Amino acid sequence: MNSLSPILRHNSKLQSPSLLTPFLCNLAVAAGSAATRSLIATKMASLCRPEEVALRKQQITMTDATTSLNDKTMDTNDDSNLIKKDSKTPVCLLVLGMAGSGKTEFVKRLSSYNYQQLKTYTINLDPACKETPYHAHIDIRDTVNYKEVMKKYKLGPNGGIVTALNMFSTKFVDVVSLIEKAGKDYNFCVIDTPGQIEVFTWSASGTIITETLSTSFPTIIVYVMDVVRSTNPTTFMSNMLYACSILYKSQLPFIVVINKIDVQDHLFAMEWMMDFESFQEALEKETTYVSNLSRTMSLTLDEFYRDLKCCGVSAKTGSGIAEFYDQVAKGVLEYEQDYKQQYELLKAKKLKEMSNINEERLSKIQVQGPGTPVELNSLVAQTPNKEASDIWLKNPGNESSDDEGGEEENHNTVGDDEMEETDFRSFVKKRHDAQMEKAKNIEK
Numbered sequence: 279m280n281s282l283s284p285i286l287r288h289n290s291k292l293q294s295p296s297l298l299t300p301f302l303c304n305l306a307v308a309a310g311s312a313a314t315r316s317l318i319a320t321k322m323a324s325l326c327r328p329e330e331v332a333l334r335k336q337q338i339t340m341t342d343a344t345t346s347l348n349d350k351t352m353d354t355n356d357d358s359n360l361i362k363k364d365s366k367t368p369v370c371l372l373v374l375g376m377a378g379s380g381k382t383e384f385v386k387r388l389s390s391y392n393y394q395q396l397k398t399y400t401i402n403l404d405p406a407c408k409e410t411p412y413h414a415h416i417d418i419r420d421t422v423n424y425k426e427v428m429k430k431y432k433l434g435p436n437g438g439i440v441t442a443l444n445m446f447s448t449k450f451v452d453v454v455s456l457i458e459k460a461g462k463d464y465n466f467c468v469i470d471t472p473g474q475i476e477v478f479t480w481s482a483s484g485t486i487i488t489e490t491l492s493t494s495f496p497t498i499i500v501y502v503m504d505v506v507r508s509t510n511p512t513t514f515m516s517n518m519l520y521a522c523s524i525l526y527k528s529q530l531p532f533i534v535v536i537n538k539i540d541v542q543d544h545l546f547a548m549e550w551m552m553d554f555e556s557f558q559e560a561l562e563k564e565t566t567y568v569s570n571l572s573r574t575m576s577l578t579l580d581e582f583y584r585d586l587k588c589c590g591v592s593a594k595t596g597s598g599i600a601e602f603y604d605q606v607a608k609g610v611l612e613y614e615q616d617y618k619q620q621y622e623l624l625k626a627k628k629l630k631e632m633s634n635i636n637e638e639r640l641s642k643i644q645v646q647g648p649g650t651p652v653e654l655n656s657l658v659a660q661t662p663n664k665e666a667s668d669i670w671l672k673n674p675g676n677e678s679s680d681d682e683g684g685e686e687e688n689h690n691t692v693g694d695d696e697m698e699e700t701d702f703r704s705f706v707k708k709r710h711d712a713q714m715e716k717a718k719n720i721e722k
């Protein structure tokens with residue numbers, strides 16, 4: 279954050295010192311770096327009552343102490359190095375967001391951005407996109423033809439995307455092995471998802487893909503939000519509610535990326551998240567019934583904002599991407615500390631279920647033993663007015679065969695033998711001619 283003026287400009291109520299002090303203090307406490315906190319503290323001193331400033335400064339100093347302690351802990355844990363160059367496990371970034379929020383542009387930016395010389399592997403999961411502006415190492419369109427799926431199953435565009443994604447998810451174990459192999463050379467795996475967000479977040483295939491990734495790699499959900507479309511508090515609220523629902527459903531580290539900051543500054547959104555009152559004030563200007571709902575919901579969301587990792591970026595110009603990667607490093611740490619164990623348990627549970635199924639099948643075969651008659655009723659649907667005995671397994675031999683006791687009939691006739699011999703002779707002649715031709719060419 280370079281300047282405080284955009285925030286002050288955005289919020290007229292902050293012109294009052296009594297409101298400004300707590301707001302600036304909140305902002306300072308939440309600020310990422312000590313330098314930003316010191317800048318805010320100076321601003322506060324110039325604008326507010328001395329006794330209040332003293333109290334608030336104390337809070338900020340405490341935050342500085344905690345942050346420096348955290349920084350030290352991070353240094354010893356080597357937090358940023360969690361994304362190691364020599365690590366064989368890439369960090370997966372699953373990019374979600376409403377249609378048009380800039381997911382594809384963001385993936386393009388990440389694929390070309392040089393963060394500590396770490397390399398990015400890209401996957402496109404949108405079967406309906408015409409072309410990807412980045413080089414996709416794995417592309418769903420190479421496996422599933424979305425238009426064919428629509429035609430074959432007589433589906434509309436959304437049904438086509440869901441079905442294509444369902445088909446692809448059956449092959450996702452292979453995708454995981456490809457990512458594992460790519461881990462030798464790549465440190466990040468960025469996954470672009472379909473524009474219709476619900477197709478991914480609320481579908482079986484979305485769950486399968488997310489779980490398969492998170493049981494194999496440190497996985498972070500990146501929720502891209504269009505800042506231009508979020509200036510209205512009700513729209514902002516809807517977007518945040520959606521983000522919140524994905525966070526609770528996915529159970530993974532979560533980063534909100536406020537995109538398109540080259541068009542609209544995102545500080546108003548940060549302020550709404552940090553200062554409940556300022557959001558309430560923005561809502562007061564709205565008179566619809568939705569704003570009443572939003573007022574109630576914002577109380578719930580306050581809890582959600584508390585530990586939220588959030589940053590403003592411009593996928594177009596690349597500003598804010600370095601800060602995004604700082605958030606990714608924190609997300610990796612969070613995955614290791616809070617989620618990894620849970621996903622390892624899930625993986626072990628799934629493996630156990632698979633081995634139980636296999637054991638059950640094996641023991642059934644052992645109990646029944648070889649040569650046990652197969653229960654026809656379990657394999658063939660009962661036809662009305664027909665007894666099971668009316669159905670029989672067809673002899674694979676010739677139906678009109680008069681063979682008895684499985685004796686094999688010699689089907690070769692004299693004519694067949696003659697043809698075979700002619701074919702063989704012509705083959706030998708051709709080979710001989712070819713050899714002669716070759717020898718002549720060598721002599722020349």
Ligand SMILES: Nc1nc2c(ncn2[C@@H]2O[C@H](COP(=O)(O)OP(=O)(O)OP(=O)(O)O)[C@@H](O)[C@H]2O)c(=O)[nH]1
Nearest residue numbers: 376377378379380381382383472473538592593594
């Ligand atoms: N000014 C500006 N425009 C952007 C930015 N990011 C994306 N856009 C534009 O926003 C539009 C939508 O971007 P996409 O990347 O296609 O968005 P998407 O979320 O992948 O869209 P769907 O695939 O339909 O879901 C395009 O015209 C982009 O050029 C940005 O940071 N700044």
